[in-house]
Amino acid sequence: MVANKQAVIDLVYDIANKLRGPYRPPQYRRVMLPMTVLRRLDLLLQPTKDDVIAELERLEAQGLQGDVLHKVLARKASRGRRQPLYNVSPFTFEKMLGDPPNIAANLISFINGFSENVRRIFERFEFETEIEKLDKSNRLFLIVKEFTDPKVKLHPNDLDNADMGDVFEELVRRFNEQANEEAGDHFTPREVIRLMANLVYTDEEDVWKPGIVRTIYDPTCGTGGMLSVSEDVIKSQNDKAHLELFGQEYNAESWAICCADMLIKDEAVDNIAFDDTLTDDGHHDRRFHYMLANPPFGVEWKPQEDVVKKEHDDLGFAGRFGPGLPAIRDGATLFLMHMISKMHPSPEHGGEGSKIAIVFNGSPLFNGDPGPSESNIRRWIIENDWLDAIVALPDQLFYNTGILTYIWIVSNRKPEHRRGKVQLIDASRHYVKMTKSKGDKRNRIAGTEAGDPDQIADIVRLYGDYQDGATARVLGKNGDKEEWEDRVCCRIFDNRDFGYLKVTVERPLRLNFQVSAERIARVANESAFQNLAKSKKKFGNADYKSEVAAGEAHQAAIIAALEAAVSDKLFKNRDTFADHLEGVLAGVTPKVPANVRKALISALSERDQTADLCLDNKGDPEPDAELRDVELVSLPDNAPAKLPIGYDRDADNSNLLDLVRDHCEGYLAREVTPYVADAWIDHTKTKVGYEIPINRHFYVYKPPRELEAIEAEITALEKDILTQLKKVAS
Known part of the structure; x- marks a missing residue:
């Protein structure tokens, strides 16, 4: 140009x-x-x-x-x-x-x-x-x-x-x-967009056929960078492709710039909707072949909460947000669920399928406990075999944040050799330092400027070659220095490798009991005891005052009865102590309610591992909440791709429940009971979770430097400081 x-x-x-x-x-x-x-x-x-x-x-x-x-x-x-x-x-x-x-x-x-x-x-x-x-x-x-x-x-x-x-x-x-605003609300660095586009169109045979018709969509299109670069990538190799670009943007200024760019290229401006994607889907009746997005991450979705929750509650999986909702502090995964709802049916279901590239921070990899949170969103995506790959990007790559970011590739048209698996690519060291920083952006992925090493092509090669353990030449750290080195940058895992069972391990409650001055003092803190002197009548009227006075008199009578029964005797069986307490309170009128007696037993107890077990109404050991532990257990090797966990047995899940139960019991026998013999698993609380610890899989251990080298460096620094001080003094 x-x-x-x-x-x-x-x-x-x-x-x-x-x-x-x-x-x-x-x-x-x-x-x-x-x-x-x-x-x-x-x-x-x-x-x-x-x-x-x-x-x-x-x-x-x-x-x-x-x-x-x-x-x-x-x-x-x-x-x-x-x-x-x-x-x-x-x-x-x-x-x-x-x-x-x-x-x-x-x-x-x-x-x-x-x-x-x-x-x-x-x-x-x-x-x-x-x-x-x-x-x-x-x-x-x-x-x-x-x-x-x-x-x-x-x-x-x-x-x-x-x-x-x-x-x-x-x-x-x-x-x-x-x-002092965030430029990231508007733009994604062009090298990131180009990388995303090349990843999306790798292994896509149809898009390179002359005359092919394909739709591209960005639900957070900003000024249209992802749409433009996607079009350029395809047109550079297939100028006879017919591409329709679609987007949505809620910032008026960005929408206007995007539409002007589209119009100059002779693209339909009506395809760029103006409004909030989460609350008002501008393309609710459309599906798309390719989708790319950099949604706002680390941003609260409180303004959209009412609409999103209503859709989740009313429509479930018939809407966009069926599997669950993320924490209110970060709504990025809402956009991914929105995009998944826009996928064409998979080839197995008579459709052409779709492919998605989306940029996230690290939160969607691991945030959320098992249940209708980010964990269930991950589980839904992985168990449906839609997660194709995740690429870890360098830090200090975006204008408004220095944090690590990740590209997720999601598809319902995986080729056969990718099915049932997820590819992780560590491109966090694929960067060159910028000669001049722009905001928080100090690094860039090379491959878009003349003279660059083509790191974009290198990352795309790792994705396309699909070889577990594949290496690449990257910048590694040696102390404070950065040096080029060969490092493993590609790992391939089975879908199930990211799943786990969250297992609740219980231990029995053991308590001793005593009527002592110290323990009687705790009674006043029990809410059931406090409620005796409260009234639901209107404050200030006669009934209110009389009820409060009667309650306070009742409290005083209970305390008096306990103080009269103070003794050094220690009870180690709850039922025996309950009978004893019944006698202590026999003279109190009106009769002490059952919930208050239960509160008194709690206040007069202390944990004691030498005491008898506390049993529930069925005669089973009662769990001690303070000794409760949670174990994360890998999924059974022979479990199916989708593992429903529920405890209403029916013909469809009873075998799976037995499989999970046996697997967890085996873990308990191997890893827990040899050290804590009285532990057991509450199987009604077992949940399936998914997380993707990508950084752990690429961790490279580097031993600390020898002490002699550190000592020599400190000695040299001390000498240098002394030399400088002598110069100042002279």
Whole structure:
């Protein structure tokens, strides 16, 4: 391309600085982003401008008006485009400069002269408000003049859509940095998008066939980077593919930029929905072949909670969120469930299937206890054999966070050799240091700039080769130094390897009992005892006061009876002590309720492993909550891919329940009872969980340095410090 995108970025940013005064730096974006879009459209349409106006005059002379006129004009003026794009105003940027006093009115007229799809874009920018403000502050003419400078090369022939995306990415990052906002809400680094796209389309044979029709969707599309890069990756190898791009975005500014980019590429703007994906699915009746997304992670979904929970409760698996809901502090996995609901039926079910790439932080790998949480979401995905691969990315890769991130590849059209398995790729050392950091972004995955080692191709090779134990040349750490080394970067596991049984191990409750002054003092803390002196009557009336007084008298009588029975005698059997306590309280009136007697027994007890077992109504040992433990047990080797755990026996699950029970009992006998003989498993509490400890599988142990080397280093530092101090002293 003719234009240097960095030069364009710098020129536009220099123009932005001319807004200082009426605008603060964080507000520059309100002007600069729509002006950049507007000038790009102006340059694109200038060659056909005179012909369009002539056609308009001819149609008006024929008596055409309103919608009919614009429908005919859209067909004729757009010259073979699928999407109408034209401007019927007499103005261009250059012509507006010839009438400085009326530049505000002329600029508004220029915007209103666009085809309806462009006007909708500028309504989202809310640009007319800024035009008025610019005009009043005598900045409008200056800004239009600066954008008209031929050095600001914004024509698509000078700066293609991919490079234009980079320009917008950097401008938004700079403006957000001034506003102390998170650029990650808008953009994913282009090398990450390119990696995701290449991973998604690897092993996809159909997408490379000439004439193939495929749909691509991003539910959090921002300015459309993932859609554009996906299209570029496919078109670069199959220019005869027919691709339809779909997206949804709730940020008005990002939506407008995305739609402008789509329109310039002659893509349907109506395919980009505007609203919150979680609460108002803009494509509720559509399914897609390929989906890519970088949803907001580490962000609360409280604003969407009511709608999401209602769908989960009312529709279950017939809706988008059947398996469960994540913790309220991070709703990223909601977007993955949404995307899975958009998959075509699998080939086994008569469909074409779909493939997904989504970026997460580490939380979805392990957050959530077994049950309707992130654990159940993982379980649902893995047990349905949809999780294909997870790629660990380097840290300090995104503009607004330095944390580690992960690409999940999810598909219901796995090839035969990938079925029943999950591939883990450690690409956390596939990076090069940036010469200049951008926000929190200090690293980048090489492969998108001239002279780079092609690390993107290396990661895609690991994915495509599908070899357990495959190595790659990566940056490794040797102390404080980074050195290139060969390291295992690919592991392949069976689906079941990520599952486990959460088993509750109980031990019996053993208590001793005594009526002593110290233990009687605990009685006042028991809620059942406290409730004796409470009333449900209205506060302050006679009934309220009399009930409270009667309760306090009852409490005093109980305490008096206990104090009269103080003794050194220690009971080690609960039933025997209960009989003794019955006698102690025999003279108390009114009779002590059963729940209060139970509270008294609790207050007068202490744990004692030499005491008798406390038994329940069935004569079974009662578990001690303080001694309760939880063990994580691997799934049985001979269990099916889906392992329902429930304790309402029926013909379909009784064998599975016995299998799980026997497996857990075997674990107990091997690992627990040799050390704690009285332990048992409460099988009614057994749950299935799933987690993906990817970092553990790639851990490389490095022994600590020899003490002699550390001591020598400290000695050398001490000598250096002394030398420096002597120089200061002299």
